Amino acid sequence: MTTTLHTTPVAVDDKGDASDKRVVRRRLGPGRRIRFAFWIGPVLALTVWSIGSATGVIKPAILSAPWDVVVAFEDQWVNHDLLGNILSSLQRSAIGLFLGVTTGAVLAVISGLSRIGESLIDGPIQIKRSVPTLAIIPLFIAWFGIGQEMKIITIALISLVPIYIHTHNGLRSIDGKYAELAETIGISHGEFIRHIVLPGALPGFLLGMRFAVTSSLLGLVVVEQYNAVAGIGHMITLAEQYGQTDVIVVGLVIYGIFGYCADSAVRLTARRVLAWRKTLEG
Structure with a gap:
């Protein structure tokens, strides 16, 4: 009799806790996901642009109307090598x-899993973080010339920093209790890295990917101004x-589409890969 009286409230409490968690998540979260939510903002911006151009609020000398941009796009596609420029930039x-x-x-x-690695790597990366890569382009031109090599190295260096920062932070943010648990159950170092460390750092890596994609396009816009014979930047110049x-x-719209689609792809990947995480996003 005593046992029955003891277990019944526990079962109710467990259900109550689970119910309370669901209620809290519904209250704090953004609500039910909206289909095609990614495109609501861009469509709204296009609508405002179109209305502004049609009413004369936005002057053609300041910003061409959307329909003029469509005509220019068609002209570049038919009479110029727009596809080749897009492929070159990509x-x-x-x-x-x-x-x-x-x-x-x-x-x-290496830096996140080794104190020696951190002492050798983290300092130079933090120094590089404070120095804009675009300011180093004159040195890159002196070292590598103004060809394709300089452009790719610049984009790579710009993309490297956010990936390193967020992945390293993800590694350092893993709860030490997992290491204690791994030691208790006796799993190997390799298994610990594969099953605990890398999954724990994955959210930081994917966040860094979003910044890296944007940064790579920023670098692309700049480097294509230097002696490029093809590419969207060359077309803009x-x-x-x-x-x-x-x-x-x-050209600006194409750059924007590149960035938006790439960021959307990273976000979709993160949502699928990190489906095991319970966040306010759902």
Whole structure:
């Protein structure tokens, strides 16, 4: 009889706790996810742009109307090598981003898992963090010339820093209780890294990826101004010389689409890969 009276309230409390957690999450969270929510902001911005251009609030000399940009896009696609420029820019950005992400992640793991590695790596990275990469471009030009190599290295170095910072922070933020638990149950060092450390650092890595993607496009915009014979930046530079505002906007829109789609892909990947985490996002 005593046992029954003791277990019944415990079961009720467990259910109550679970119910309370769900209620708290509903109250604190952003609510039910909206389909195609990523595109609401851009569509709203396009609507405001169109209305402003149609009513004359936005002058063509300041910003070309959306329909003029569409005409310019068609002209660049048909009469100029817009596709080739897009592919050239994507190639530079992808190679530089890959090199930066790979190097940054490796350095973060070495620094995050080793005191010696941290003493050798973290200091130089923090110094580099305080020095804008774009300010080092003149040195890169002197070292590597103004060809493709300089452009890719610049993009890689810009992408490296956010990957390193956030991955390293993710590694250092792992609760020490997991290490104690791993030691208690006797799992090997390799298993501990594979099953505890790397999954624990994954949220930081994916957050760094979002910053790295944006940073790589920032670097791409700048380096393509230097002696590029192809690419969106090259197209924008020529349009600036001839005063073609609509073509400049075409290039800016393409850059924006690159960044938005890449960021959306990283966010979608994070949502699927980190489905085991219970956050306010759901």
